[in-house]
Amino acid sequence: MNYLHEVRNQYENYPYPLRNPEDEKKRLLSTEDSFLERINHFCYAGKQNFNNFRALVAGGGTGSAAIFLAEQLRNRENSHVVYLDISRESMKIARQRAEIRGLTNITWVHGSILNLPELDLGAFDYINCVGVLHHLEDYHKGLQALGSVLAQDGCLGIMVYGRHARAPVYQMQSLMGLINGGETSMQERVENTKIILGSLPPSNFFKRHERDWLSEVEEYGDIGIYDLFLHSRDHGFDVIELYDWVEHCGFHLVEFIGPQFESRIGYEPQTFISHPGLLGKIAKLPSPHQQAIAELLSGLIQRHSFYLSRRKNTKALLDDLENVPFFFKSTPQGLAEEIQQRPGEKISLTSPDRISLQFMPSRFTAPIMRHIDGNNSLKIIFDRIRHELNRHELSDRELLADFRPIYEIFNRISWMLLRHTSVSPFPPAHLLQERVSRKYRQSPSAEE
Numbered sequence: 001m002n003y004l005h006e007v008r009n010q011y012e013n014y015p016y017p018l019r020n021p022e023d024e025k026k027r028l029l030s031t032e033d034s035f036l037e038r039i040n041h042f043c044y045a046g047k048q049n050f051n052n053f054r055a056l057v058a059g060g061g062t063g064s065a066a067i068f069l070a071e072q073l074r075n076r077e078n079s080h081v082v083y084l085d086i087s088r089e090s091m092k093i094a095r096q097r098a099e100i101r102g103l104t105n106i107t108w109v110h111g112s113i114l115n116l117p118e119l120d121l122g123a124f125d126y127i128n129c130v131g132v133l134h135h136l137e138d139y140h141k142g143l144q145a146l147g148s149v150l151a152q153d154g155c156l157g158i159m160v161y162g163r164h165a166r167a168p169v170y171q172m173q174s175l176m177g178l179i180n181g182g183e184t185s186m187q188e189r190v191e192n193t194k195i196i197l198g199s200l201p202p203s204n205f206f207k208r209h210e211r212d213w214l215s216e217v218e219e220y221g222d223i224g225i226y227d228l229f230l231h232s233r234d235h236g237f238d239v240i241e242l243y244d245w246v247e248h249c250g251f252h253l254v255e256f257i258g259p260q261f262e263s264r265i266g267y268e269p270q271t272f273i274s275h276p277g278l279l280g281k282i283a284k285l286p287s288p289h290q291q292a293i294a295e296l297l298s299g300l301i302q303r304h305s306f307y308l309s310r311r312k313n314t315k316a317l318l319d320d321l322e323n324v325p326f327f328f329k330s331t332p333q334g335l336a337e338e339i340q341q342r343p344g345e346k347i348s349l350t351s352p353d354r355i356s357l358q359f360m361p362s363r364f365t366a367p368i369m370r371h372i373d374g375n376n377s378l379k380i381i382f383d384r385i386r387h388e389l390n391r392h393e394l395s396d397r398e399l400l401a402d403f404r405p406i407y408e409i410f411n412r413i414s415w416m417l418l419r420h421t422s423v424s425p426f427p428p429a430h431l432l433q434e435r436v437s438r439k440y441r442q443s444p445s446a447e448e
C-alpha cells in the first residue's frame with residue numbers, strides 16, 4: 001500500500017474524529033459537502049436525481065460522510081457508497097456505526113487513495129475527501145488519483161486546511177516537534193503536549209488564539225491533541241496555492257461551501273471593505289487574488305471547503321424557470337408576513353450558519369417568499385403571483401429581475417438553492433434519523 005507510515009500509525013492509534021457508534025441510535029450527523037441537495041445545486045445544475053449514483057468517501061475516517069451519504073441514497077435506485085481508508089481501526093468504528101443504522105449500501109475498502117487507479121472500484125459520480133489530502137506526502141498525486149476514478153461529469157467535495165488562519169497551530173506543531181524530537185511513544189508525545197498547553201504564557205501566539213482551537217481538544221481529548229499539534233504531515237493552503245493545485249490537476253473550483261465565513265461570502269473583499277474606491281481597484285484583480293485578499297484580511301478561514309468539477313458552469317441557474325427555489329437547512333418563519341407588515345423597512349435575519357443578513361425587500365419579495373415551499377418552480381410561483389395580484393401583464397423577465405438580487409443575497413451564503421422540477425425533493429436529516437430511532441424505540445432487543 002502507498003501511504004505515509006507515521007500517518008497510518010496515528011490513525012490506527014487515534015481514529016479521527018472520536019465517534020461512539022451507539023450515538024447512531026439517537027442522531028444522524030450531517031457533513032457540509034455531502035447534502036445531496038447541495039451537490040445537486042452546485043455540481044449538477046439542479047438536475048441530478050441520484051439514481052444509479054456512485055459516491056466514494058476517500059479517507060473516510062470514523063465514517064460520518066459515508067453514513068450521511070448512504071442514508072440519503074438509501075431510497076434512490078441502484079445507488080451506492082464506497083468507503084476507503086488506510087486505518088483499519090477507523091474503518092471498524094465506521095462499520096459499527098453503519099451496522100447499528102442497518103445500512104447495507106456501503107462497500108468497505110481498506111486501502112490508500114494513491115492506489116485508487118489499481119483498485120478496480122469503477123467510476124464515481126461524487127467523491128468526498130475531507131481533511132485528508134493535506135496529510136499526503138504529495139497532494140498533487142492524491143488529487144490526480146481521485147480524478148482517475150471520477151466519472152467525466154462527476155464532482156468532488158474537498159476540505160484542506162487554510163494556512164493563514166491556522167498559523168497559531170503550526171507554531172505549536174513546530175514547538176512540539178522540538179520537544180518531542182526523540183520521543184518514540186505516541187502517548188508520551190500527547191502527555192508532553194498537555195504539559196506544554198498548561199505552561200503557555202499569555203504572550204504565546206497560540207495562547208492568544210486558543211479559544212478558536214481548544215474545542216477540538218475538549219471534544220476529542222487525546223485524539224484531538226494528536227491531530228492538531230502532533231501530526232507528522234499537515235500542509236496548509238492559501239487561496240492562490242489552492243487554485244494552482246486544483247487547476248494543475250485539471251479541475252475547476254465551483255464554489256466554497258464551508259460554514260459561516262468559510263463560504264463564498266468569506267472570500268469576497270466587499271464583506272470586509274466598504275470603501276468604494278479601494279473596492280473598485282481590488283475588483284480589477286484576478287478573482288483568486290481578490291479572494292486571497294479576503295482570506296488574509298479576515299484571518300477567519302481555517303479550512304477551505306469546496307466543490308471541484310472538470311466542467312465549468314455546473315451551478316443551477318435562476319434563469320431556468322423550471323427550477324424550484326428552496327431554503328437549505330431551515331426556512332425562515334413568517335418572512336412574507338414580516339415584509340408585508342413593515343413596508344419600506346429593511347429585514348434582518350440570521351442564517352442557519354449564524355450569518356447576520358440585512359436586505360431591503362423589493363416589490364414582489366413578499367408574494368415570492370410566500371410561494372417558496374420547496375415544491376413550486378419559479379414558473380408556478382410567477383403564474384400564481386400574476387393571478388393573485390391580477391397583474392397578467394407582468395412578464396417572467398420583470399419578476400425574475402425583481403427576485404434576482406434577493407435570491408443572490410440568500411444564495412451567496414448557501415441559504416437558498418435550486419432543484420430542477422424533474423428531481424423529487426430531498427428528505428430533511430431529521431426524517432432520515434426517524435427510521436433508525438424508531439427501530440430502537442420499538443424493539444429494545446435491537447439495542448443488544
Ligand SMILES: C[S@@+](CC[C@H](N)C(=O)[O-])C[C@H]1O[C@@H](n2cnc3c(N)ncnc32)[C@H](O)[C@@H]1O
Pocket residue numbers: 002003004007008011016017058059060061062063064084085086087090111112113114129130131132135136
Ligand atoms: C483527519 S481524518 C478525516 C476523516 C474524515 N474524512 C472526516 O472528515 O471525518 C484523515 C483520514 O484520512 C485517512 N488517510 C490518510 N492518508 C490516507 C491515504 N493515503 N489513503 C486513504 N486514507 C488516508 C486517515 O487514516 C484518516 O482516517
